[in-house]
Amino acid sequence: MVEKTKSKTKLKESPKEFILEFFKDSKIKDEGGVLTISEAPKDFEEFIGKKSPYNLVFDFDLHTKVKDSELIMKGSYFLLAIRDYLSNRGQTSLLKINTKVTPAELSKKLKLGNGKNFEIKTSSGFLYEFSFLSIYQYLNDKNQSISRILIKDKAVLDLDINKLKTQKGNKEDISVLDPLEQYQVAKKILDKKVTSEIRPIKIILKKKLEKELFRVKDHYFKQIKEKDEEVEACMNKIKMLQSKLRHTSYERDVRILERTIRESKERLESLKKKGYKERLKTEEDFHINDEVEKHVLSIKNTLINITFFYYPIYEVIVSNKARKYDPVLDKTF
Amino acid sequence: MKSKKNTVLEKSTENPSEKVFYDQNLKIVETIAKEDFNIIEKIKEKHFEPREVLELKLKSEEEAKQSEITELISYPLIKKNLTFNLPHQQEGALRILRDLDGRALLADEVGLGKTITAGMVLKECIVRGFVRKALILTPPSLVNQWKEELSSKFELNFKEVNKESEWENTEFAIASIDRVKNFNNQTNEFKHTKAHEIYWDIIIIDEAHKLKDKKTFRWKFVDRLQKKRLLLLTATPFQNDLIELYNLLSLLRRGHLGTISEFRSNFLINGNERQPLNPRELKRKLSEVMVRRRRDEAKGIHYMKRIPRIQSVDLSWDEKDAYEEVVNLLFVHYFDFNGVPISTSLAMHSILPKITSSSRSSIEFLENLIANPKYHINTIDRAKKILEAFKSLVKDSKLEKLIELVSEINQRDKGTKILLYTKHPATLRYISETLKKQNFKITEFMGGLTPDEKTKRIKEFKEKTQIMISTETGSEGLNLQFCSNIINYDLPWNPMAVEQRIGRLDRIGQKKDIFVYSLATKGTMEEHVVDLIINKMCCIGLIMGELPIILFNLGLDSKDSSGSSKFEEKLMHAFLDSKNNLHKFASEIGKVESEISKGIKEYEQTKQYTSQLLDN
Numbered sequence: 001m002v003e004k005t006k007s008k009t010k011l012k013e014s015p016k017e018f019i020l021e022f023f024k025d026s027k028i029k030d031e032g033g034v035l036t037i038s039e040a041p042k043d044f045e046e047f048i049g050k051k052s053p054y055n056l057v058f059d060f061d062l063h064t065k066v067k068d069s070e071l072i073m074k075g076s077y078f079l080l081a082i083r084d085y086l087s088n089r090g091q092t093s094l095l096k097i098n099t100k101v102t103p104a105e106l107s108k109k110l111k112l113g114n115g116k117n118f119e120i121k122t123s124s125g126f127l128y129e130f131s132f133l134s135i136y137q138y139l140n141d142k143n144q145s146i147s148r149i150l151i152k153d154k155a156v157l158d159l160d161i162n163k164l165k166t167q168k169g170n171k172e173d174i175s176v177l178d179p180l181e182q183y184q185v186a187k188k189i190l191d192k193k194v195t196s197e198i199r200p201i202k203i204i205l206k207k208k209l210e211k212e213l214f215r216v217k218d219h220y221f222k223q224i225k226e227k228d229e230e231v232e233a234c235m236n237k238i239k240m241l242q243s244k245l246r247h248t249s250y251e252r253d254v255r256i257l258e259r260t261i262r263e264s265k266e267r268l269e270s271l272k273k274k275g276y277k278e279r280l281k282t283e284e285d286f287h288i289n290d291e292v293e294k295h296v297l298s299i300k301n302t303l304i305n306i307t308f309f310y311y312p313i314y315e316v317i318v319s320n321k322a323r324k325y326d327p328v329l330d331k332t333f
Numbered sequence: 334m335k336s337k338k339n340t341v342l343e344k345s346t347e348n349p350s351e352k353v354f355y356d357q358n359l360k361i362v363e364t365i366a367k368e369d370f371n372i373i374e375k376i377k378e379k380h381f382e383p384r385e386v387l388e389l390k391l392k393s394e395e396e397a398k399q400s401e402i403t404e405l406i407s408y409p410l411i412k413k414n415l416t417f418n419l420p421h422q423q424e425g426a427l428r429i430l431r432d433l434d435g436r437a438l439l440a441d442e443v444g445l446g447k448t449i450t451a452g453m454v455l456k457e458c459i460v461r462g463f464v465r466k467a468l469i470l471t472p473p474s475l476v477n478q479w480k481e482e483l484s485s486k487f488e489l490n491f492k493e494v495n496k497e498s499e500w501e502n503t504e505f506a507i508a509s510i511d512r513v514k515n516f517n518n519q520t521n522e523f524k525h526t527k528a529h530e531i532y533w534d535i536i537i538i539d540e541a542h543k544l545k546d547k548k549t550f551r552w553k554f555v556d557r558l559q560k561k562r563l564l565l566l567t568a569t570p571f572q573n574d575l576i577e578l579y580n581l582l583s584l585l586r587r588g589h590l591g592t593i594s595e596f597r598s599n600f601l602i603n604g605n606e607r608q609p610l611n612p613r614e615l616k617r618k619l620s621e622v623m624v625r626r627r628r629d630e631a632k633g634i635h636y637m638k639r640i641p642r643i644q645s646v647d648l649s650w651d652e653k654d655a656y657e658e659v660v661n662l663l664f665v666h667y668f669d670f671n672g673v674p675i676s677t678s679l680a681m682h683s684i685l686p687k688i689t690s691s692s693r694s695s696i697e698f699l700e701n702l703i704a705n706p707k708y709h710i711n712t713i714d715r716a717k718k719i720l721e722a723f724k725s726l727v728k729d730s731k732l733e734k735l736i737e738l739v740s741e742i743n744q745r746d747k748g749t750k751i752l753l754y755t756k757h758p759a760t761l762r763y764i765s766e767t768l769k770k771q772n773f774k775i776t777e778f779m780g781g782l783t784p785d786e787k788t789k790r791i792k793e794f795k796e797k798t799q800i801m802i803s804t805e806t807g808s809e810g811l812n813l814q815f816c817s818n819i820i821n822y823d824l825p826w827n828p829m830a831v832e833q834r835i836g837r838l839d840r841i842g843q844k845k846d847i848f849v850y851s852l853a854t855k856g857t858m859e860e861h862v863v864d865l866i867i868n869k870m871c872c873i874g875l876i877m878g879e880l881p882i883i884l885f886n887l888g889l890d891s892k893d894s895s896g897s898s899k900f901e902e903k904l905m906h907a908f909l910d911s912k913n914n915l916h917k918f919a920s921e922i923g924k925v926e927s928e929i930s931k932g933i934k935e936y937e938q939t940k941q942y943t944s945q946l947l948d949n
C-alpha cells in the first residue's frame with residue numbers, strides 16, 4: 001500500500017521516553033518517579049507561559065503528593081502543550097537519498113555486458129512525501145490518524161522510504177519547486193483513505209442516530225395519533241349527543257345536552273384551529289435536526305509536513321545511446 | 334499563482350482559513366486550507382527544517398492523542414484551583430460525558446457542588462476540543478457567582494449577555510434566564526431570538542426546576558435552543574407534580590418518558606400527583622438521563638452549624654437624636670439647588686446604609702453633602718447642624734459594643750480568628766483605628782487590592798493577626814475555613830449578600846460550628862432587619878446554597894436596574910411607607926417573614942418528595 005500510517009517512529013513508546021527525547025538538550029533529573037526538567041528551551045518556556053524547572057510525574061497518586069507537579073499521561077495538558085508548541089515547527093524538510101551505484105552494478109542493472117566502455121552522467125530525481133493528520137470527532141469521542149503519502153511525478157509511489165539511507169539535503173542542490181499539483185494528488189489519496197477509515201465510525205454513529213431518531217419520530221407519531229384520536233372522539237361525542245338531543249323532550253336535559261354539544265364543538269374548533277399537526281411536525285423536525293447535528297462526524301485533515309527527497313539518476317551512454325537507471329525505483333529506461 | 338498546465342488565479346475569500354484557486358473563467362479549481370497552503374509556500378521558498386522535528390512532532394501527536402473518556406484529562410489543570418478534592422464531583426462529570434453523552438439532569442442534593450461538577454464537564458469538553466460555543470443560563474442572582482467560579486476555578490472567561498446584539502461573536506456566554514426569556518408580544522418573538530440561531534455545543538441551566546411548566550416562556554425559550562449537550566442542574570427536579578418532571582425531561586430527551594398520555598397511564602396514579610404508579614420503572618428511566626447523589630453518600634463533606642448571636646446596641650440620647658435628625662433630613666429636607674425634593678427612595682437606598690453603619694460614615698456623608706453645591710442652601714445648613722451634633726458625640730455605643738463583643742469571644746476561645754464585615758470603607762478604617770488602639774492585631778481587606786496583595790493579606794490573617802476587617806468588595810470567593818467567627822458590624826439588606834459573607838467561612842473544610850454575630854441598634858429599623866435576615870433566613874439550618882433557591886422560587890432574587898435585589902427593594906419600600914414609624918415597619922417586616930417562611934416550608938416539602946421518589 002502506498003500511504004504509510006506508521007513511520008519509523010515507535011508509536012507505542014511511553015510518554016516518558018517521548019519527554020526525554022523532547023527535552024534532550026535540557027537538564028534532566030530522574031528521582032523518585034519525578035522527572036525534573038530544567039533549562040528548557042526558552043521559546044518553549046515562553047510558549048507555555050511557565051519557566052522551568054518542571055516536575056513531571058507519570059502516576060496520578062504521585063501527582064497528588066508532589067507539589068507543583070505536572071501529570072503526564074496520554075492526552076494530558078503538558079503533552080497537549082508540547083504538541084501545540086511543535087505544530088508550527090517541522091513543516092518542511094529536505095533530504096538527499098544516498099544511492100551510490102558502482103559502475104559494475106550499473107552495468108549489471110542495464111545489462112551492458114562485460115568489457116564495454118561507457119560514460120556515466122547523473123541528473124536529479126525527486127519525490128515528495130506529504131504527511132497529513134486526520135482528526136475525526138463525533139459525540140464525545142475523537143480519533144486521529146497520520147498518513148504519509150509519497151508522490152513522484154504526480155503519481156503515488158508504493159515504497160518504504162525509511163528503508164533507504166538519507167542525509168540532510170542542501171537547498172543549493174535543487175532547482176525551483178512547485179508542489180501544488182503533487183499535493184493535489186496526495187490529497188486525493190488521503191480522501192480515499194479517510195473514507196475507508198471513517199466507515200466503522202459511520203456505522204456506529206448511524207446506529208446511535210437511528211435509535212435517537214426512532215425515539216423522536218415515535219414520540220411525535222404517537223402525539224399526532226393521540227391528537228387525531230382526540231379529534232375523532234370529540235366528533236363522535238358530538239354526533240352521539242346530537243342523536244340523544246333528537247330523542248329528548250325534557251327541557252332540562254335539552255339544555256344540558258345543548259351546552260355539552262356547544263362545549264364539545266368549541267373544543268373541536270380549538271383543536272383544529274391550533275393546527276396541531278403542523279406544529280408537532282415543526283417540533284419534530286427541530287428535534288430530528290438537533291439529533292442529526294449531535295451525531296455529525298466532523299473530519300479535519302491537516303497537512304503537517306512536506307518532505308522533498310532528491311537523489312541522482314544515472315545516465316549511461318553507450319555507442320551514442322543513452323540509458324537511464326533510477327536507483328530509488330530500481331528501474332531502467 | 335501558476336501551475337504547469339493551467340493558469341490558476343488565487344483569490345482571497347471571505348473565509349480566512351482557506352485559499353481558493355480559480356481558472357480564467359473564474360471557475361473554482363481548488364480550495365486549499367490556508368495552513369496547507371502556507372506549507373506549500375514554504376517549500377517553494379526553500380525554507381527547510383530538520384526532519385527530526387517532524388519525527389518528534391508525530392510522536393507528540395500520538396502522545397497527546399485523547400481516546401475515549403476514561404478520565405478527566407483537564408483535572409490536573411483545575412485541581413490547583415480547588416480547595417478540596419471531592420471524588421463524587423469527578424465521578425459525576427465522567428458519568429455525564431461517558432455514559433450520558435453530555436445530556437443529563439444533574440440532581441445532586443444541595444451542597445455537593447453541582448456547579449463544580451458542571452464546570453468539570455465544561456472544561457473537559459473544551460480541553461478535548463468538543464466545545465467551542467457554550468451557554469450558561471442561571472437565576473439573576475447567581476450570574477456573577479458563576480462567572481467568578483468559572484474564572485477562578487476553571488480559568489474560563491464567560492461574557493454576560495444582556496442585550497440581544499451581544500450574542501454575536503460570544504463564544505462563552507452566560508445570561509440571566511429571567512432576562513433572556515422575555516417575549517415580545519407585538520412581534521410574537523423572543524427578544525433574544527438570536528440565541529436560537531446559534532448552534533451551542535453545550536448549554537448548562539442552573540436551578541432548572543423552574544422549567545417545570547412547558548407553557549411558560551422560560552420553558553419554550555430553552556426548548557428552542559439548538560444544542561449538542563445539555564446539563565440541567567437542580568436538586569429538586571419536581572415540586573408538586575410528576576408532570577413537572579416529565580416537562581423537564583422533555584427538554585433533555587423528547588419522548589424519553591413517552592407521550593404525556595403514556596406517561597400518565599404508565600406512571601401516574603389518578604388523584605395522586607406525587608406518588609408514581611411504578612416507582613421502580615420510573616427510577617430506571619430516570620437513571621438513563623440523571624446523576625443524583627445524596628450528601629450522606631459523598632465522602633469528605635461535613636456540615637457545621639451556624640449559631641446566630643444578635644448583639645443589641647443601646648444608643649445614647651444624643652446618638653439617637655443625631656440619627657433621627659439625619660433620617661428627618663432625608664425624609665423632609667432633602668432638596669437640590671433649585672429647591673426640588675430629591676427622590677426619597679433613591680436617597681434612602683444609597684444613604685441610609687451609611688447612616689446606620691457608623692458615626693464615621695455619617696460624618697463622611699454629611700461633609701460630602703455640605704461641600705457639594707448641588708444641594709439647596711437650607712439642606713446644607715441643616716446638614717451642618719447635624720454634623721456638629723455628630724462631632725460633639727462623646728460616645729460611640731456601637732463601637733463600644735463591638736469591643737465588648739470581641740473581648741467576650743476572646744474569653745470563650747482565646748485568640749480565635751474573627752472576620753468582621755462592614756459595607757463601608759469609612760467604617761472599616763474607623764473600626765480598624767479603634768481596635769488597633771486596643772492592641773488587637775488587624776488585617777484590613779477591601780476592594781482595589783491586587784491579587785498578590787490579597788493573597789498576602791489572607792496569609793497575614795491566617796498566620797499573624799486575629800481580626801480581619803473586610804468590605805464585600807474584593808472578598809468574593811475567599812476561602813476562610815480556618816476562621817469560625819463572623820461579625821456583621823452592619824448588615825446588607827440583601828440576604829444573598831449576607832449568605833456570601835457567611836459563605837467565606839461556611840465551606841467544605843470548616844471544622845467548627847460558626848458563630849454569626851450581628852450588631853443591631855435598638856430603636857432603629859436595623860433591629861428588625863437583622864432579626865429577619867439572620868434569625869429567620871440565614872441561620873435556620875439551611876445548607877449553603879438553599880437560601881438562593883428559596884428566594885429564586887419566590888421570585889425575590891432578581892435585581893432591578895439600580896442593582897438592588899427585589900428583597901432589598903421590598904424592605905426599603907416597607908421603610909419608606911412606614912415614614913420612620915417603627916411599629917408600622919415591624920408589621921411590614923412580619924409580612925415578609927411570613928412569605929419567606931412559606932417559601933421555606935414549600936422548599937422542605939419539595940425536598941422530601943424528591944427524596945422519596947429519587948432516593949428510596
